[in-house]
Amino acid sequence: MQLNVEAVSSTDPVAAGGSPENGVDAPDLRIFVFALFLVFGGITSLNDVIIPKLKDLFTLSYAQAMLVQSAFFAAYFLISVPAAAIVRRFGYMTTASIGLLTMTAGCLLFIPAAASATFGVFLFALFVLAAGITTVQVVANPLISLLGPARTASSRLTFAQAFNSLGTTIFPIVGSILILGSLNEVNVATLSGTALDAYRAAEAQVVVKTYLGLAAALVVVAGVVWLRRGRLANTATDDAPILRAFNLLRQRRFSFGALCIFLYVGAEVAIGSLIVSYLTQTDTLNLGQEAAGHHVAFYWGGAMVGRFVGAGILRVINPGKVLAGVATAAILLILISANTVGAVSGWALLAIGLMNSIMFPTIFSLASVGLGKRAAEGSGVICMAIVGGAIIPPLTGLMADISGLRASLLIPAICYAVIVAFGLISRKPDF
Numbered sequence: 001m002q003l004n005v006e007a008v009s010s011t012d013p014v015a016a017g018g019s020p021e022n023g024v025d026a027p028d029l030r031i032f033v034f035a036l037f038l039v040f041g042g043i044t045s046l047n048d049v050i051i052p053k054l055k056d057l058f059t060l061s062y063a064q065a066m067l068v069q070s071a072f073f074a075a076y077f078l079i080s081v082p083a084a085a086i087v088r089r090f091g092y093m094t095t096a097s098i099g100l101l102t103m104t105a106g107c108l109l110f111i112p113a114a115a116s117a118t119f120g121v122f123l124f125a126l127f128v129l130a131a132g133i134t135t136v137q138v139v140a141n142p143l144i145s146l147l148g149p150a151r152t153a154s155s156r157l158t159f160a161q162a163f164n165s166l167g168t169t170i171f172p173i174v175g176s177i178l179i180l181g182s183l184n185e186v187n188v189a190t191l192s193g194t195a196l197d198a199y200r201a202a203e204a205q206v207v208v209k210t211y212l213g214l215a216a217a218l219v220v221v222a223g224v225v226w227l228r229r230g231r232l233a234n235t236a237t238d239d240a241p242i243l244r245a246f247n248l249l250r251q252r253r254f255s256f257g258a259l260c261i262f263l264y265v266g267a268e269v270a271i272g273s274l275i276v277s278y279l280t281q282t283d284t285l286n287l288g289q290e291a292a293g294h295h296v297a298f299y300w301g302g303a304m305v306g307r308f309v310g311a312g313i314l315r316v317i318n319p320g321k322v323l324a325g326v327a328t329a330a331i332l333l334i335l336i337s338a339n340t341v342g343a344v345s346g347w348a349l350l351a352i353g354l355m356n357s358i359m360f361p362t363i364f365s366l367a368s369v370g371l372g373k374r375a376a377e378g379s380g381v382i383c384m385a386i387v388g389g390a391i392i393p394p395l396t397g398l399m400a401d402i403s404g405l406r407a408s409l410l411i412p413a414i415c416y417a418v419i420v421a422f423g424l425i426s427r428k429p430d431f
Contacts, residue, residue: 030147032225034163036096036140039221040133042167043103043214047072047126048272048296049175052289053207057200058119062277062408066397069269071123073389075130081245083138084380093225096139100222102132107215114204117197122207129211134383141364142379157361159311165304165357169297176293178210245377253431254378257367260422261385264359266392267330267412271352273393275299278349278405285346295346299353306357314358323362324423330355330416338406349409359419366426388415 047068055065087095106129113121144160249255279285279292287295306326313322330352337348364382371378392411400408425431 030144032228033140033144033147034160035221036136037144037160037164038167039218040103040136040140040167041164042171043129044072044133045168045171045272045296045300046175046179046210047269048275049172049179049293050207051273052276052293053179053203054119054122057203060119062274062397062400063394064397066270066273066394067123068126069273069393070390071127072130073265073269073387073391075127075134077384077387077390079131079134080138080383080386081377081380083135083383084245084377086135087139092139092143093228096136097222097226099132099135099139100218100225102135103129104132104215104218104222106130106132107211107218110208110211114201114208117200117204125211134386137386138379138383141383142375156311157365158307158314158358161358161361162304162307162311165300165307168300169304172296172300173294175210176290176296179207179293245374245381248371248374248378248381251370253369253426254367254371254381256422256425257363258382258385260363260419261360261367261382262388263392263415263418264356264363264388265386266388267415268356268359269389270393270396270412271349271409272296272299274396274400274405274408275349279346281405283341283345284349285343295350298350302351302353302355303357306354307361310358310362314362318427319362319366320423320425320427322358322423323366323426324420326355326358327416327419327423331413331420334409334413334416338409363419363422366422 051065051068054060054068055062058064083095083099086098090098106125106127109125109128110122113125140160141157144157148156249258275296276289276292279287279295280289285292285295310322333348333352333355337345337352340348367382368375368378392415396408396411399411
């Protein structure tokens with residue numbers, strides 16, 4: 001499969017020293033983009049750790065706790081297309097700096113969130129943080145496709161996503177130690193009044209310190225990016241209306257692909273968000289909160305391994321076939337996990353991460369075939385579809401409240417079934 005991805009007016013491969021076919025020969029920029037994938041992947045995965053923390057602090061149901069993901073992923077729906085417009089106006093590197101500084105602001109907003117000890121303020125801080133991540137991701141997806149030959153864009157994007165998974169593997173381990181380490185020391189149900197308020201304030205500060213450390217790191221990265229903002233040449237601005245991007249949804253392949261991004265992200269995030277609670281059940285691994293939090297790394301680590309391996313596989317096997325195969329395997333693992341107990345049940349759920357590995361980059365690449373100079377617009381619309389992470393997890397949480405955690409896995413299974421269909425249909429040359 002060949003993916004012809006070009007910048008939309010903000011960056012010209014020829015002007016930057018490459019060609020439309022060969023892309024930009026810039027190994028240093030590829031390393032920079034890989035680093036961006038690692039950073040925004042890692043910060044996103046911290047939601048899986050912070051959910052049990054906030055659920056404990058504010059005595060939330062599963063559905064309420066999943067609002068963390070709703071606040072976070074709603075930013076993709078609201079910010080993606082405006083971010084694509086910023087790319088067209090200012091270029092990739094400047095937009096990346098803007099995104100990183102917005103992420104920094106989101107991290108700093110955890111200070112007033114902790115001071116107020118209010119769940120809603122935490123949700124707002126997460127939304128601002130996600131707005132920055134959305135902007136960076138709108139930059140990163142088409143940019144990595146530019147930085148090399150068009151014929152290997154799908155493989156290159158999968159390889160970049162592997163660094164995203166490296167971040168999602170490392171950050172939960174560190175986050176579990178920093179954020180969940182004290183979760184089992186106090187039974188919140190026994191607290192009330194001023195004692196409960198004091199506990200919430202103290203534990204909120206644990207979260208704040210973690211995100212302040214991230215803010216400091218993000219400022220440094222933003223500064224480096226800003227100093228290198230002229231690394232890619234700019235051309236004339238495309239003044240097309242922002243809403244023009246939505247007419248891409250008239251294309252069957254693109255619209256089906258966008259739907260699958262919605263479902264994939266929703267399923268992946270829903271499962272990741274439930275892992276800690278799932279593994280603490282007595283009929284699975286019966287782990288403590290912190291130990292279960294460490295196991296989140298196996299879920300995202302599987303995705304990392306799968307993406308490094310998948311980058312090679314996608315060079316020799318039709319991407320549609322690979323996508324249908326891994327989505328089918330994800331459904332089988334859900335069925336195994338939901339219908340068994342003990343270690344088999346727990347590890348089957350964690351193994352779904354391996355199946356998730358190549359889904360996002362492969363769906364993105366298959367959906368973007370033929371977009372040409374509208375690639376950045378397409379990236380903005382597809383990133384909007386990541387809002388599935390805001391919608392599918394609360395539905396899964398609601399089902400968990402009603403029917404239990406095992407039964408709630410039916411919702412991600414349905415999502416994967418649709419992805420199987422896309423993988424099979426996308427193989428048709430006239431689709």
